[in-house]
Amino acid sequence: MTLALTRAERTARDLAYLDDTEFGARLLASTPVHAGRDHGLLREWAAAAAAFGTSLPAAPPVTARVVERDGGLALGMLARYRSRPATVELYTDAIAAAEELVDRLGWRALFPRGCVRTAALAHEAVHERLHHGPGKAELKRALGHVVLSFGGRQVYGYVAGADEIAAHACAARTAGLGRSPLLLAEALSAIAAPPGAEAAGQPRDRRGRRRR
Numbered sequence: 694m695t696l697a698l699t700r701a702e703r704t705a706r707d708l709a710y711l712d713d714t715e716f717g718a719r720l721l722a723s724t725p726v727h728a729g730r731d732h733g734l735l736r737e738w739a740a741a742a743a744a745f746g747t748s749l750p751a752a753p754p755v756t757a758r759v760v761e762r763d764g765g766l767a768l769g770m771l772a773r774y775r776s777r778p779a780t781v782e783l784y785t786d787a788i789a790a791a792e793e794l795v796d797r798l799g800w801r802a803l804f805p806r807g808c809v810r811t812a813a814l815a816h817e818a819v820h821e822r823l824h825h826g827p828g829k830a831e832l833k834r835a836l837g838h839v840v841l842s843f844g845g846r847q848v849y850g851y852v853a854g855a856d857e858i859a860a861h862a863c864a865a866r867t868a869g870l871g872r873s874p875l876l877l878a879e880a881l882s883a884i885a886a887p888p889g890a891e892a893a894g895q896p897r898d899r900r901g902r903r904r905r
């Protein structure tokens with residue numbers, strides 16, 4: 694069965710032609726601290742962060758309290774980790790919308806049914822791990838962003854956004870995804886705010902509804 698896709702859905706579907714490293718580089722590029730950095734370097738960091746995330750144990754245990762709620766579509770989020778107190782918030786409305794979009798775009802082979810919730814939980818568990826354990830320093834070393842060298846020792850700098858990419862990569866492995874969850878996240882954004890909508894005088898809110 695072929696579904697008639699809207700223009701925004703076709704734009705979202707065509708995102709699959711880009712590789713996962715590109716989505717990681719775009720995520721880094723959207724972080725103000727990386728403005729003006731060479732795209733090739735951002736791709737290198739994105740690839741290193743993803744390799745680090747893939748090397749982490751799959752199915753990381755979630756020790757934080759898990760709370761299910763809606764409101765994710767308004768926030769543009771599937772899940773969120775809060776450290777005080779340690780809580781993972783799963784946004785059921787956004788997770789359902791993501792599952793629906795996978796069906797619309799014919800991406801079931803890449804994103805198995807129910808995988809969005811599994812991936813979101815694994816993603817937040819990586820944040821928890823990086824927040825509390827030695828993972829933060831290990832990730833810095835893996836990225837190799839040297840900010841200082843002295844006496845044969847090197848000091849590695851923090852690369853903002855790299856933890857996000859690592860979390861997505863670990864989540865992809867845990868949930869058995871064929872592509873990075875970043876592809877799905879970008880597709881959801883494309884649907885919520887189709888390119889040109891504002892330019893055409895049709896401003897939309899974050900759910901993609903036209904503003905009145």
Ligand SMILES: [Zn+2]
Binds near residue numbers: 816857
């Ligand atoms: Zn995250």
